[in-house]
Each structure stands twice: as structure tokens, then as C-alpha cells.
Amino acid sequence: MKPVAYVRARTVQEAVFTHAGRPEARYLGGGTNLVELMKLGVERPDVLIDITRLPLDLIEEPGDGSVRIGAAVRNSDLAAHPAVRDRYPVLSQAVLSGGSGQLRNVATTAGNLLQRTRCSYFQDVSRPCNKRVPGSGCGALDGVNRDHAVLGHSPHCVATHPSDLAVALAALDAVVELTGPAGLRTVPVTEFLRLPQDRPDLDTMIRPGELITGVLLPPLPDGAVSRYRKTRDRASYAFALASVAAVVQLRRGAVRHVTVAFGGLAHRPWRARVAEAALLGTVPTAAAVEQAVEAELAAAVPLRHNAYKVALARDLAHEVLGSLTAT
Structure with a gap:
């Protein structure tokens, strides 16, 4: 068993700088995917940074027609929020179609975006997978690939992203808000998540230490x-x-x-x-x-x-x- 340290972050800055100094660190929010992967031996962090006490669980309406979703907003709360149901029904529908009610009560907005593929070759440490072990090969390419990609795949990886929420966010032109050692930056959802190319081990454009702090939904055109x-x-x-x-x-x-x-x-x-x-x-x-x-x-x-x-x-x-x- 690999020892795992635990840190309960008191501020966003503390979380970011703790993670930046520990390459094998992982943020712990809802844990619905991370803990599962730790049990399978796919994820082996040396420290878990608990961010559940940080003030990232609010849904805000700035007044310009947009909505800001905090990274730690639970999926159930997101789907039920009046502004989301009324102005962005596609998002509410997507969230409600993902997981069970129990999981939606725990899973978070940021965790949903960051969840990793459900490819069986990735989840089984006895099988080759370039996403899990770069250079080991892609077992799914010539294996059982019924659930895998038909667009944008490469000889290195044919996995798919499992999130329903991310698909709705892509259609809404949502923007991911990231806070890291260098400060705050924003990246469109459509660019934040990557195609595999020759680095399928990199799921996102997130930089070392960066923490998703929110997702911004732009206003939709009148009558959309x-x-x-x-x-x-x-x-x-x-x-x-x-x-x-x-x-x-x-x-x-x-x-x-x-x-x-x-x-x-x-x-x-x-x-x-x-x-x-x-x-x-x-x-x-x-x-x-x-x-x-x-x-x-x-x-x-x-x-x-x-x-x-x-x-x-x-x-x-x-x-x-x-x-x-x-x-």
C-alpha cells in the first residue's frame, strides 16, 4: 500500500501552492472518480489536497445575463438552480442524465469536467494503455472498442470523455476559470479538454498546480x-x-x-x-x-x-x- 498524505486547504492559494510543489498531488472534491481510480491502482497520489471547505460552491448571476458556477457546486444543485433550468435547460438536462441521484449529490462541477475515461484498458493496470503508462500501447485500438471514439482519435488513444455536463458546456461556449501559481486565467471548455494526438496522458490544458475555481456561462441570444x-x-x-x-x-x-x-x-x-x-x-x-x-x-x-x-x-x-x- 502506498502511503498518502492529507492536507485540508484553508484557502485557494494554499491549495494551489501545495499542489504546485507536489507533482503527484491530487485535489479532492467529491472524489467520485478519483477514489475509484485509487482503488483500481490507476491513480497513486502522494498527497490529497481536500478543497471541500473552500468557498467555491456558489452559483452567481453577475447581472449581465451570464452565470458563474463555482467549481465545488454539486451536480444536483446545479441541475435544480432556477437560472440554469430556465436559461440553460440543455445544461440541466445533461447533468440529470449523468450518474445516479446519490452520485449527483456528491459530484462537483470541476470534478465532472476532470473525470477520466471509462475505457476498460485504462482502468485495468494489467493491460496496455498510453493514457495510463505513456508508450505502453493502446489495447483498445485492436481490442474491444465498442464504446470508443469515432472522431478525433489517434493511433495512441481511442478513448472517449465520459462527461455529460462537458458536452452541454461545449455547446454553451462556457469558459473554465483556473487559478494557479501564476494567477487567474480562463480557457474555453472546447480548448480545455484535449484530443489525444501523441500525448493521451494529458486530458486537459491544465497547468501544474492549477485549480478550477469556476465555470462561466455567457448569456444566450434572445429567444435561443x-x-x-x-x-x-x-x-x-x-x-x-x-x-x-x-x-x-x-x-x-x-x-x-x-x-x-x-x-x-x-x-x-x-x-x-x-x-x-x-x-x-x-x-x-x-x-x-x-x-x-x-x-x-x-x-x-x-x-x-x-x-x-x-x-x-x-x-x-x-x-x-x-x-x-x-x-
Whole structure:
């Protein structure tokens, strides 16, 4: 058994500088993913920095139409908040589709973003995994890959990101607020989470010692509507095989604003820029939506066991976008 030290941080600055001086340190919030990985032997921190007493559990409305979500806001509280339910229903729907009620009562906003892949090759220390042990190979590439990526993967990793919340945040153009030894900086969610390329061990753009302190939701255009839909192997408490989050604003029957993000298809939420560009300014007929989605998914490179994901994502996108653009 590896000894693990424990530090209860009294301030954000104390947490940041403790972590920056200990490369194997890990922040402990809800612990729903970290503790599981420690039990499996995947994560082996030398110190846990408890951040649960820090004042990061507030949802704030600055008054400009935006919302700031504290890093330690529990998923249940986030989904139930009136500003989120009323103005960002896509986010509330995504959160409620993830995990069980018990887990949502413990899991946090930042922890949800930082959760690691559920790839069985990553979670099994007896199997090769470049994400867990760089240079060891990717067991899923030629193995059982039904649940794995069809977009943005590399020869080094075909894992997917498991978060529902992150997919909605990507569609909302949310921004991650990071506090580190060098101070405060912000990174769009779409850039914060990485594609694997040749460094699948790096899930995010987070720097040593940095702590997520909040997530910023920009105001949506007037009249914008949004929705999240997910498909999975069972009705609840299962990760997405494919999911779609979308935000649409129509003006005089044409698309004035549109954002679309896929989940379950890539190493991070897949922002559908090609589809968005094809739909913007058009009258969103069923044919136009179908053509835009097809153009986006043309980049898919299915693996041996997961070609079904392309058709699944296509059908989900048609249904979600069709419901948001119906007049």
C-alpha cells in the first residue's frame, strides 16, 4: 500500500501552492472518480489536497445575463438552480442524465469536467494503455472498442470523455476559470479538454498546480432554445454511447445562432463546427439539417466494433435539431 498524505486547504492559494510543489498531488472534491481510480491502482497520489471547505460552491448571476458556477457546486444543485433550468435547460438536462441521484449529490462541477475515461484498458493496470503508462500501447485500438471514439482519435488513444455536463458546456461556449501559481486565467471548455494526438496522458490544458475555481456561462441570444439528448445501454446510470447538445436561435425562420456538440464520440466533447457553419443563415428544413449533420460526421473513422455510433449520432442530431427548429 502506498502511503498518502492529507492536507485540508484553508484557502485557494494554499491549495494551489501545495499542489504546485507536489507533482503527484491530487485535489479532492467529491472524489467520485478519483477514489475509484485509487482503488483500481490507476491513480497513486502522494498527497490529497481536500478543497471541500473552500468557498467555491456558489452559483452567481453577475447581472449581465451570464452565470458563474463555482467549481465545488454539486451536480444536483446545479441541475435544480432556477437560472440554469430556465436559461440553460440543455445544461440541466445533461447533468440529470449523468450518474445516479446519490452520485449527483456528491459530484462537483470541476470534478465532472476532470473525470477520466471509462475505457476498460485504462482502468485495468494489467493491460496496455498510453493514457495510463505513456508508450505502453493502446489495447483498445485492436481490442474491444465498442464504446470508443469515432472522431478525433489517434493511433495512441481511442478513448472517449465520459462527461455529460462537458458536452452541454461545449455547446454553451462556457469558459473554465483556473487559478494557479501564476494567477487567474480562463480557457474555453472546447480548448480545455484535449484530443489525444501523441500525448493521451494529458486530458486537459491544465497547468501544474492549477485549480478550477469556476465555470462561466455567457448569456444566450434572445429567444435561443436548447436541448440535450443521450443514448446509452440502459435507461439510467450509464455513460453515453452518443449524445447531442444543441442551442438554436431562429430569426424570421432562418438560423441566426447555432451550436452543436456531440458526446461519446471523441476524447472530448466534439463541437460540430462544420454542421454549424452549414446551418447558419439557412432555413432549417429537414433536408438542410440532414445535409449539415452528414457533412460533420463525414470525418468519422469508426473502429472495428463501433461503426454503429455514426448512425446513432446522426439520428440523435436530426431529432434534437429538428425539435429545436420546428415552427
